[in-house]
Structures are given as C-alpha cells and as structure tokens.
Amino acid sequence: MEAPLYPDFPLAPSTPPGGQPAFWVGPRHLAGDDGRLCDTVADTLAGLGWTSLTIVRGRQEPDEAPEDRQVLRSTVLHISPDTLRWAQWSLADEPFHLGDLPIAWQISARAETSTPLAQWSAYFTLDVPGEAVADFLVALDARDQPAVPLAGPELVLDAVAAHGWIRDIDQPHAAATDPTFTSHISLGEVPPLIQDVDPRALTTEADEAGPAGWQAWAEPALGAPCLWAASFGSSVPHDLAAAFAASLSSTAPVLRRVLPEATRERLLRAPD
Numbered sequence: 001m002e003a004p005l006y007p008d009f010p011l012a013p014s015t016p017p018g019g020q021p022a023f024w025v026g027p028r029h030l031a032g033d034d035g036r037l038c039d040t041v042a043d044t045l046a047g048l049g050w051t052s053l054t055i056v057r058g059r060q061e062p063d064e065a066p067e068d069r070q071v072l073r074s075t076v077l078h079i080s081p082d083t084l085r086w087a088q089w090s091l092a093d094e095p096f097h098l099g100d101l102p103i104a105w106q107i108s109a110r111a112e113t114s115t116p117l118a119q120w121s122a123y124f125t126l127d128v129p130g131e132a133v134a135d136f137l138v139a140l141d142a143r144d145q146p147a148v149p150l151a152g153p154e155l156v157l158d159a160v161a162a163h164g165w166i167r168d169i170d171q172p173h174a175a176a177t178d179p180t181f182t183s184h185i186s187l188g189e190v191p192p193l194i195q196d197v198d199p200r201a202l203t204t205e206a207d208e209a210g211p212a213g214w215q216a217w218a219e220p221a222l223g224a225p226c227l228w229a230a231s232f233g234s235s236v237p238h239d240l241a242a243a244f245a246a247s248l249s250s251t252a253p254v255l256r257r258v259l260p261e262a263t264r265e266r267l268l269r270a271p272d
Contacts, residue, residue: 023269024253029183029218030267032127032227032260037104038076038089040130041137045078045087048141053077085109085146087137091126098191099217099229101125105133109146119147120235122244127218127228131254132247139243151239153187156214159246160185178249180266183218185245190234191215214241216248220262227262 025031033040042052055075076089087107096103104126108118124133140146153174157167160176168175168186175186190213211234218227232241259267 020257021271022255022257023259023267023271025256025259025267025269026251026253027178027267028129028131028250028252028254029178029248030220030227030260030263031129031254031256032258032263033130034256035258037124037126037128037130037133038091041087041105041133042076042078042089044134044137048080048138050078050080050087050141053079080141083113084111085140098123098125098231099226101127101226101229104128107133107137107140109140111145111147120233120237122230122232122236122240124230125226125228127260128230129248129254131250132244135247136240136244139240143237143240147235147237149237149239151237151242153214153238155238155242156185156187156245159242160249163246163249163251165249182220182263182266183216183248185214185216185248187212187214191231214238214245216245218263220266224262227260 045052053076055077078087080086085108087105089104090106091102091104102125103123105124106121107124108121110117111119122136157173157176160178161167165176165178165185167173168177171186174188175184177184190211213234213236214232215230217229220227230244232244253268253270
C-alpha cells in the first residue's frame with residue numbers, strides 16, 4: 001500500500017530529464033540505501049577530513065594495456081586525521097557475510113596509535129540506510145577517545161523508544177522493534193568473525209555464550225531474507241551505537257530514487 005507523506009503533494013513523482021523519479025519516503029529503516037551506500041559514506045568522511053586510500057592488487061602481462069589488467073582485489077580505506085579510526089569499503093574485497101548478506105562497510109577504532117590492533121569494529125551490509133551509517137561516523141569523529149565507553153546500553157533503547165519503537169516484552173532492557181515488527185535492535189551474542197579487543201571473542205567455546213554487542217537487522221517478512229544487517233562488536237561504545245539507532249529509527253523522511261523490492265509496498269511516499 002502507498003500513502004503520501006504530505007497530502008499537499010501530487011501523487012505523480014517529479015522526474016528530472018533523463019533521471020529516475022525521486023521520492024521522500026519513510027520509514028527510514030525500510031528505505032534501503034538508494035544504491036549509494038558507498039558514495040554516501042565516502043562523501044561524509046571526505047567532509048570530515050578523512051584521508052582515502054585505494055589499493056588495487058592485480059596481474060598485468062608484459063606489454064598489456066592498463067585497461068586489460070586483471071584486478072584481483074581492491075580496498076578503499078578511509079583514515080581519520082588522528083589515525084585512531086578508519087572505515088573500509090569491503091564489498092569489493094571478498095567480504096564475509098552477516099545475516100547471509102555481504103558486509104559493505106567495516107568501521108574500526110583503536111585506543112592509541114602505538115598499536116595497530118582495533119579496539120572494536122562495526123559492520124554494515126548493503127541497504128543499511130546511509131544516513132544511519134553517516135551519523136554513526138559523525139559521532140565517532142567527534143569523540144576525543146573513540147575506544148572509551150561513556151554511557152550504558154540503556155542509551156540505545158532510549159534512542160529508538162523516543163521514535164516509537166517498542167521494547168521487547170521479554171527483554172525490555174536489551175531489545176526493541178519498530179511498530180511493524182520488521183526491524184529490530186538487540187544486545188546479544190556477537191556473530192563469529194566480528195573483530196573486538198575483548199578476549200572472549202576468540203576464546204569462547206561452542207557451548208558458551210560469547211560477549212554481547214548490539215545487533216540490528218530488518219526482516220521484511222517472517223522467515224524472509226533480511227533486507228540489511230548491522231553488527232557492533234562488544235567493545236563499541238554504547239553512545240555510538242545509540243547515534244546509529246537514533247538515526248535508523250528517525251521519523252524524518254529520506255530522499256530515494258531506488259526503493260528496495262522487499263519493502264517498497266510498506267513505504268509511504270511523497271514526490272520530491
């Protein structure tokens with residue numbers, strides 16, 4: 001079903017010459033990434049003054065033209081001015097999967113420049129709304145010490161509850177869902193391969209509960225594939241997870257030209 005966000009707008013979308021129609025849509029958590037998650041985040045980081053590096057690995061035969069080079073792997077890495085935080089576009093670099101979806105962005109931070117090891121990492125698949133990842137990065141960039149916790153987990157649930165999300169009746173202090181029960185955020189066991197300084201991430205046995213971190217995902221229908229997923233290592237400061245959660249659950253509409261197939265019928269639309 002479709003309904004206009006603003007009744008004064010006509011139903012016909014505005015279509016720029018040679019372009020796709022643009023819509024203001026909501027809710028944000030079902031709006032996808034508009035096919036621009038890489039550019040949206042990269043533009044945010046450029047605005048924050050982060051340095052971007054592109055590493056291309058490949059094979060080139062003698063006398064072979066550059067355009068014929070066989071590229072095997074490539075990495076786009078963005079590094080903050082103080083080098084304590086970085087973001088990697090990993091989709092082109094054989095990423096691992098989260099909720100059966102390939103990881104698109106991996107964002108990490110360390111406590112000091114003397115160690116190359118990340119204190120924590122957060123992971124985002126395609127179709128996570130770019131606005132939420134960007135707001136997470138803005139909050140990260142604003143921190144003097146990106147690895148020091150400043151608040152408790154209640155901050156994350158307060159952020160989504162302020163936008164109408166419902167706390168889980170069985171886990172009111174650890175989980176919440178949107179009013180349509182499509183998108184979820186939960187403080188629970190971190191999936192395998194999530195990098196974190198917490199030693200339990202590596203030493204937990206198969207029959208033991210591992211360290212808890214925030215996990216978020218959208219499941220358009222019960223048992224259906226996830227639209228997107230995000231995972232935060234157990235050492236990610238709760239205030240940073242709250243910045244993501246607040247943006248994700250925001251009721252402000254977002255501009256989209258590409259709507260996810262799985263959720264387009266659930267989106268309220270108004271033309272730009």
